[in-house]
Amino acid sequence: MTPNPFNLPDLGEGLTEAILRSWHVKAGDKIKKDTVICTVETDKSLVDIPALEDCAVIQLCINENQRIAVGEPLCQLHYPDSVSLVGKLSEAIKSQVAQPTFLNLKIHPEALNLAKSHHLSEAVLQSLVPTGQLIRPADIQNYLWANSSSTMAKIATESLQRPTSTIIDHCPIYSTHQISAISISAIYQSLQIHLPLKLSTISMAVDDQAHTHIISAEFSEHIDKNQATLNDIKAAIILGKIPQAWLKKSDVLISNFGSIAGRYGMPILPPETKVAIGIGRSFIENTQAVLPLTMVFDHSIFTGGQMARLLKTIMDTLSEQSQHVCLG
Amino acid sequence: MQKMQTKQELQQLLLQLYITQAFDHRAKMLQKTGHIGTFPSSKGQEHLFVSLANHLTINDWYCPYYRDHGALITRGMPIHALFQYWAGDERGNSAIPPHTLPINIPIGSQCAHATGIAWSLKHQDAICLVTLGDGATSKGEVYESLNFAQIHKLPILFVVNNNQFAISTALSQQSSNPLIANKFSNIISTAHIPHGPILEIDQKIKAEITKVKTTRSPLLLEVMTLRLDPHTTNDDALIYRSSKDIELDNTQYPISQFEQFLLSQNLLSAQNIQSIKTSARATVDQAAQHFLNAPSQETNHINDYLYA
Amino acid sequence: MHKPDHQTACMHMVQALNQALYDEMSADETTLIAGQDIGRLGGVFRVTQNLLDHFGPNRVIDTPISETFQAGFGIGLATAGLRPIIEFQFLAFMHSALDQMIAHASRLRHRTRGQLKCPLVYRAPYGSGVHAPEHHSESTESLFSHIPGLKVIIPSTPSLAYHLLRQAIQSDDPVVFLEPTKLYRIKQEPNQRPPKLGEVYIHREGTDATIFTWGAMTYEALQVAKIYETQYQIKLMVVDVSTLNPLDEIGILQAAKASGRILILHEASAKGAVGNDIYYLIHRHLNINAKYMRQLGAPNTICPYYQNEHLFAPNQQSIMSAINEILL
Numbered sequence: 001m002t003p004n005p006f007n008l009p010d011l012g013e014g015l016t017e018a019i020l021r022s023w024h025v026k027a028g029d030k031i032k033k034d035t036v037i038c039t040v041e042t043d044k045s046l047v048d049i050p051a052l053e054d055c056a057v058i059q060l061c062i063n064e065n066q067r068i069a070v071g072e073p074l075c076q077l078h079y080p081d082s083v084s085l086v087g088k089l090s091e092a093i094k095s096q097v098a099q100p101t102f103l104n105l106k107i108h109p110e111a112l113n114l115a116k117s118h119h120l121s122e123a124v125l126q127s128l129v130p131t132g133q134l135i136r137p138a139d140i141q142n143y144l145w146a147n148s149s150s151t152m153a154k155i156a157t158e159s160l161q162r163p164t165s166t167i168i169d170h171c172p173i174y175s176t177h178q179i180s181a182i183s184i185s186a187i188y189q190s191l192q193i194h195l196p197l198k199l200s201t202i203s204m205a206v207d208d209q210a211h212t213h214i215i216s217a218e219f220s221e222h223i224d225k226n227q228a229t230l231n232d233i234k235a236a237i238i239l240g241k242i243p244q245a246w247l248k249k250s251d252v253l254i255s256n257f258g259s260i261a262g263r264y265g266m267p268i269l270p271p272e273t274k275v276a277i278g279i280g281r282s283f284i285e286n287t288q289a290v291l292p293l294t295m296v297f298d299h300s301i302f303t304g305g306q307m308a309r310l311l312k313t314i315m316d317t318l319s320e321q322s323q324h325v326c327l328g
Numbered sequence: 329m330q331k332m333q334t335k336q337e338l339q340q341l342l343l344q345l346y347i348t349q350a351f352d353h354r355a356k357m358l359q360k361t362g363h364i365g366t367f368p369s370s371k372g373q374e375h376l377f378v379s380l381a382n383h384l385t386i387n388d389w390y391c392p393y394y395r396d397h398g399a400l401i402t403r404g405m406p407i408h409a410l411f412q413y414w415a416g417d418e419r420g421n422s423a424i425p426p427h428t429l430p431i432n433i434p435i436g437s438q439c440a441h442a443t444g445i446a447w448s449l450k451h452q453d454a455i456c457l458v459t460l461g462d463g464a465t466s467k468g469e470v471y472e473s474l475n476f477a478q479i480h481k482l483p484i485l486f487v488v489n490n491n492q493f494a495i496s497t498a499l500s501q502q503s504s505n506p507l508i509a510n511k512f513s514n515i516i517s518t519a520h521i522p523h524g525p526i527l528e529i530d531q532k533i534k535a536e537i538t539k540v541k542t543t544r545s546p547l548l549l550e551v552m553t554l555r556l557d558p559h560t561t562n563d564d565a566l567i568y569r570s571s572k573d574i575e576l577d578n579t580q581y582p583i584s585q586f587e588q589f590l591l592s593q594n595l596l597s598a599q600n601i602q603s604i605k606t607s608a609r610a611t612v613d614q615a616a617q618h619f620l621n622a623p624s625q626e627t628n629h630i631n632d633y634l635y636a
Numbered sequence: 637m638h639k640p641d642h643q644t645a646c647m648h649m650v651q652a653l654n655q656a657l658y659d660e661m662s663a664d665e666t667t668l669i670a671g672q673d674i675g676r677l678g679g680v681f682r683v684t685q686n687l688l689d690h691f692g693p694n695r696v697i698d699t700p701i702s703e704t705f706q707a708g709f710g711i712g713l714a715t716a717g718l719r720p721i722i723e724f725q726f727l728a729f730m731h732s733a734l735d736q737m738i739a740h741a742s743r744l745r746h747r748t749r750g751q752l753k754c755p756l757v758y759r760a761p762y763g764s765g766v767h768a769p770e771h772h773s774e775s776t777e778s779l780f781s782h783i784p785g786l787k788v789i790i791p792s793t794p795s796l797a798y799h800l801l802r803q804a805i806q807s808d809d810p811v812v813f814l815e816p817t818k819l820y821r822i823k824q825e826p827n828q829r830p831p832k833l834g835e836v837y838i839h840r841e842g843t844d845a846t847i848f849t850w851g852a853m854t855y856e857a858l859q860v861a862k863i864y865e866t867q868y869q870i871k872l873m874v875v876d877v878s879t880l881n882p883l884d885e886i887g888i889l890q891a892a893k894a895s896g897r898i899l900i901l902h903e904a905s906a907k908g909a910v911g912n913d914i915y916y917l918i919h920r921h922l923n924i925n926a927k928y929m930r931q932l933g934a935p936n937t938i939c940p941y942y943q944n945e946h947l948f949a950p951n952q953q954s955i956m957s958a959i960n961e962i963l964l
Contacts, residue, residue: 013681014766014820016648043650043821044682106869108963109956134844134870136964389716422749429715430748434739440705441740444712444720450694472705479700633746634785635882636753636808 005073170290186318203250346608348398372556407615436467446484463494477546491555496568652794671723707733727762742785765818775904792854803833816852836887842871
């Protein structure tokens, strides 16, 4: 028997707690879907809470007339085919509170992250500004440039030193409606087919007019499912709505510069990224609408043939999906 | 007719009617010479508003719409202040009589206010009277107010001045029922007063007001009137009415018929009538002069009364 | 009914509002309340619970479901010398009553040159975050703040709600009193100082940056301020604007001057909103560099139905990003 906590659900309208008035089941009961488990009293009314699936009651967690907060367990249940994903996602989003260190320093949160990633000591940080003044990210960047010329430069030169190769082609498309979302979805699906290439994580460069943000696969998957437009993603970035976990390095980087301007462009391959795909601006070629695609890859990892096959799969998928949109 | 008025009462009523008539006339003249703004004349309906005010006490509440000049003057509003109001000067409103709301411009909304006032009178002797036009009976707030007044048996009289036009919209395009009283008779007690001689209408109005005072229950009273002038000075009735219709209506002008009646019944002499008319005009013209001579308001008035 | 020891007890906002109504109705017999479902039921959120039993049907009036009528009825009561408090079930349903508020309540005193006054309170819950049906989560406080002659008050804690509602009832002006639904049932310790209607309320002093906010966002701002203080030694001043119309311009400018780094935080979209007035006020008088000023609100879109409402209002993460920017 696998115990699953059955929590007091959010009963809506901002209610935060309830009093358990009566149990209608006891430990050991096997109950059917929709059986009333208990009655709780909120500030507004009495509510009968039912089981959502057939299950067995393992243990009751609180007594009658006891107060319980939303989200706390009422009882432990066992589900015959138990997989309940509810709650896991929200847990993941919750667990993002920064870890406190350097508790005695008055420091900007971004400066603190920089300091940690460069293993700077408290003494060094304290020396950067007069006592009591806020340590800002710029203070740390200045220190880093002054004291370790190689750190930043290394990353930049590293990517230039890699042996890269480039393939360009025109992909026929049958609708330009939501072409950005379709392209990303097509690339995502094609990578699933070419899994032996070990291109498991995918990210996108999204421009907010000031910075370029790299966001990763989980979000691309969202695009595929929800048909969200890139504008939504941009808005989410600008509003800070994208979880930090999604902003990370990946094997494949997509750059959608064509949504602004430019048929061809060769994206830089950031360190740890193996392939970069640029989506250019669509145009009409011999009466056929085409979308130019540019693929830059690390030639020390892949052969030209592997990458040409990947590009073909992407183009086939993209053509087909744009046709679906065209046909409605 | 229930009762013969004394000569004094007839003279008083005639004076009130002439003052209202003179007010309408002077206001139209002042509008045409740029001294006051858009003005809604009450010509043909003077007697309705005068009678309503006459049969209330000053402790009863009166909630006007915007054609109620006769009622406001009868309740004691200084005539120059009423000119001032129509000249775009809110100081005019500071002279509203006790238990009287200021003129209500947005159609029908005054009915909800009157219902609130009537609630406060539940345990008093006074009643609340609210006026509205036939067009206003298309507004939700009117229905909502009638309904609430009936639920709680509030001492309120809704008076519909049915002059058959809402600007250009004729009653047939306005109301599913040609009689407003019938339109609402499932919600609230209603009464209807047809066209008729001024004294007869006056006595009927008195009876309905007395009914609300004694039963302390709500009533909707529809009074048929003629709108002898356009909706306002900015309206042109000839666009939507034939001149023949308008002329025909003007032959029915209630005040003229009242004069004929007084003369034919030897109730007042021609000389007597003429002197009342002259006196009324003098009163109104004096008030107009007072209004024209008044100093303009302080500019800080636009901020001074925003918050308590 | 709750005990009158509200000053010491830890209450939630619904209890505090109920207490304020009880105390004010006990103190002044010209006060009365009207609205749909407020009598026997005690209001959809139970704010008026038990008041019918205490004060009887002459002072606790269940009205038919017509917001326009309720608003106009209140104006009549107020004109006749009473002090009505009109409850609307949700802010979005109050919009149909805007005509009565704009055309009559706000201007009665002005247009009669003080001969008549309109001392009434229009109460409504507002704001997102409680998984409510459509049309229950709007944040349109700026619509009302645009109307001269109306006072617009928003409390952010139970004790502020208690004091501000009592002061609103005592005010001789028409007051739109908006209650953040999200905070309705969150218990909070009483505030040390009572608030004053018409003045900003400083919840937390600080000189590193100043957050101007109101309603449910105040709660988020206070949580963020705690994190900055404990983890980064950064002290944020949290200013609850609380009276949105007319604005306490002097109070706002003093608080802005204290740090010179400004975040204006609100739940509503910034389009045509009162937050812009605050931004402009500070900018005009203090001439603070734009890089030290941020305004954070919802995107300019319809408040999403509740599956997506978390994408609408700012959250702790986006507040922290904005604070980080102005602290750079």
